[in-house]
Amino acid sequence: MNELQQPIFSALAAPLRRDLLLNLAQNSPRTATELAEEHPITRQGILKHLNILEDAGLVTVRQVGREKQYTLTPEPLGELEQWIDVIGAIWDARLLRLKSFVENEEG
Amino acid sequence: MNELQQPIFSALAAPLRRDLLLNLAQNSPRTATELAEEHPITRQGILKHLNILEDAGLVTVRQVGREKQYTLTPEPLGELEQWIDVIGAIWDARLLRLKSFVENEEG
DNA sequence: CCTAAGTGCAACCAATTAGTTTCACATGAG
DNA sequence: CTCATGTGAAACTAATTGGTTGCACTTAGG
Numbered sequence: 001m002n003e004l005q006q007p008i009f010s011a012l013a014a015p016l017r018r019d020l021l022l023n024l025a026q027n028s029p030r031t032a033t034e035l036a037e038e039h040p041i042t043r044q045g046i047l048k049h050l051n052i053l054e055d056a057g058l059v060t061v062r063q064v065g066r067e068k069q070y071t072l073t074p075e076p077l078g079e080l081e082q083w084i085d086v087i088g089a090i091w092d093a094r095l096l097r098l099k100s101f102v103e104n105e106e107g
Numbered sequence: 108m109n110e111l112q113q114p115i116f117s118a119l120a121a122p123l124r125r126d127l128l129l130n131l132a133q134n135s136p137r138t139a140t141e142l143a144e145e146h147p148i149t150r151q152g153i154l155k156h157l158n159i160l161e162d163a164g165l166v167t168v169r170q171v172g173r174e175k176q177y178t179l180t181p182e183p184l185g186e187l188e189q190w191i192d193v194i195g196a197i198w199d200a201r202l203l204r205l206k207s208f209v210e211n212e213e214g
Numbered sequence: 215c216c217t218a219a220g221t222g223c224a225a226c227c228a229a230t231t232a233g234t235t236t237c238a239c240a241t242g243a244g
Numbered sequence: 245c246t247c248a249t250g251t252g253a254a255a256c257t258a259a260t261t262g263g264t265t266g267c268a269c270t271t272a273g274g
Contacts, residue, residue, distance in 0.1 A: 009119050018190075022193075022197070025194050025197040026201060041262090042265090044222080044223085044265085044266095047222065048262075048263080066270055066271060074195055084188055087132050087179075091179060121231095139251085139252080149235090150251090151235085
């Protein structure tokens with residue numbers, strides 16, 4: 001389960017990539033050239049980040065004429081929330097066990 | 108807003124650190140030595156990861172005698188979910204604007 | 215066809231990060 | 245106090261990642 005989401009976690013680790021997602025959430029679709037004008041990085045640098053986001057399934061690409069349009073795909077973020085929920089569920093279950101254990105001891 | 112969570116996103120980027128959180132969710136508190144026995148890495152390596160998790164606020168440390176006990180602190184994961192929700196909200200709002208735009212055009 | 219402008223891709227370089235090895239400190243026994 | 249054992253912190257090395265520079269391809273205009 002962990003391995004499937006690895007690209008998502010890695011993709012979100014870089015602040016610039018999170019900014020790009022935020023930008024795309026508002027302005028999809030967008031080309032790499034347009035995104036480069038709005039961020040302090042070269043167009044080629046943007047491309048690399050977009051490829052990483054694409055591998056994580058967070059953006060989809062559409063060829064239009066001689067340019068590529070990038071669009072946000074928010075669905076994988078749901079998997080991330082699931083992982084968070086799993087951690088929380090295990091943690092809560094453990095607290096519950098501790099609670100009943102204490103109650104049994106003192107009873 | 109983005110900068111506050113940067114340590115959290117970075118902390119979760121490494122698979123081993125996510126495994127550690129999973130382990131701690133079940134077995135807190137835990138010492139670095141114990142964790143090292145359960146993962147393919149030296150005790151000193153575990154320490155570095157624990158320090159990163161601590162900086163992100165995902166674990167808390169308690170000095171007991173001459174050893175340090177590490178406990179999960181799941182609260183920061185909530186901030187992460189908030190960030191995800193922000194992206195989703197912006198995206199949904201945009202879809203809504205597009206929808207009403209189309210409806211106005213065709214009306 | 216030829217030139218010019220714009221696009222994505224690949225190679226290269228610098229910097230951050232993961233990991234081990236090494237060290238210094240603290241606790242308990244003789 | 246001295247020695248032995250176990251702990252966390254720092255120094256060093258190898259590898260991954262972020263970024264720019266340079267290149268090859270595609271489309272529009274003379």
